[in-house]
Amino acid sequence: MSPTCHPRAPVIPRGFLFHFIPAFAPGCFRVLLGLVSVICVLGGFLALGVDHPERKKATMMNQVSLSASFSVTGKQLEGRYTVKNLSPTDVYILDVDMKAESDGGFSVHPSLPDVGFAAPDVVVLLHKLRPLDPTWSWTTAPRALASLLRSGQSGRGVVSLPLPLRQASPPRKYVATKLPDGTPGPAVLAPPASKPREVTCRRVRFVLGVIPSTPALEPREGKAPDGSIVWSLADAAWGLQQDLTVESEVSPGVGVIVNE
Numbered sequence: 001m002s003p004t005c006h007p008r009a010p011v012i013p014r015g016f017l018f019h020f021i022p023a024f025a026p027g028c029f030r031v032l033l034g035l036v037s038v039i040c041v042l043g044g045f046l047a048l049g050v051d052h053p054e055r056k057k058a059t060m061m062n063q064v065s066l067s068a069s070f071s072v073t074g075k076q077l078e079g080r081y082t083v084k085n086l087s088p089t090d091v092y093i094l095d096v097d098m099k100a101e102s103d104g105g106f107s108v109h110p111s112l113p114d115v116g117f118a119a120p121d122v123v124v125l126l127h128k129l130r131p132l133d134p135t136w137s138w139t140t141a142p143r144a145l146a147s148l149l150r151s152g153q154s155g156r157g158v159v160s161l162p163l164p165l166r167q168a169s170p171p172r173k174y175v176a177t178k179l180p181d182g183t184p185g186p187a188v189l190a191p192p193a194s195k196p197r198e199v200t201c202r203r204v205r206f207v208l209g210v211i212p213s214t215p216a217l218e219p220r221e222g223k224a225p226d227g228s229i230v231w232s233l234a235d236a237a238w239g240l241q242q243d244l245t246v247e248s249e250v251s252p253g254v255g256v257i258v259n260e
Helices: 027-047 053-061
Strands: 064-073 076-085 091-093 096-100 106-110 114-118 122-127 144-149 154-162 197-212 220-223 229-233 242-258
Touching: 064 197, 064 242, 076 197, 076 242, 096 144, 106 154, 114 197, 114 242, 122 154, 122 242, 144 154
Parallel strands: 122 197
Antiparallel strands: 064 076, 076 154, 091 144, 091 197, 096 106, 114 122, 144 229, 197 242, 220 229
16 A cells, blocks of 8 residues: 655745744744745845935935135135036035125125134134024024035035134123122123134135035025025025035145134
8 A cells, every 4th residue: 555645834944034933833824924024024125225315315415526625825715616416416505695785786705614623733614504593583584595506517616715714713601790789780791711822724624515405495596686696595404404525735834713
């Protein structure tokens, strides 16, 4: 008499996908759990390829580059910089300002960067939005000014600052006073923490603020009488700006008055 063959449940390897499936589970149930686990794991791997906003932002900013060179001419620090936008998105460059004219109009001109210092010999030029003072109250939301660099285009700018440079001073604090009779007096500015000193910097670190175009910026276009264009951006710009940074040597060194 020939032996009778009974169908057996598939033997499922108990690897990392199946280590949690009980060995005593019925064969069909083990197969079902195995398929579910495979789907979950594959879903996790596929999720790694999803175009997450943060990853997209980082990739886009890798396609926006900054180059710059600086030199000392007489008593001026002169710099030239180039921004290349190879990303698929337009970007706003935070390097412009407006000046009111006597005829009631305005003109567009390059903004002046804030000066910082990094020991031992680096002067930092910050062409970006300053943090908003949390103690201020606004009747209308603040807006930022910027130029627009289209996708696939390059933009150029210049920096010219008189020497010696002066490091931007931190906000002075007010201190309470008392009158001779002991009653509270007016608040007065506290004296500086220390006297400034001049150092020689042999490197320039240039930081340029840029913002990828997004509807949250609510951009408004303005045109000066000379045809220059400036864009006004909503206060979301402060949270969306990103830094492009380049550092280069400058010879001879640059005199910078720094705060101790």
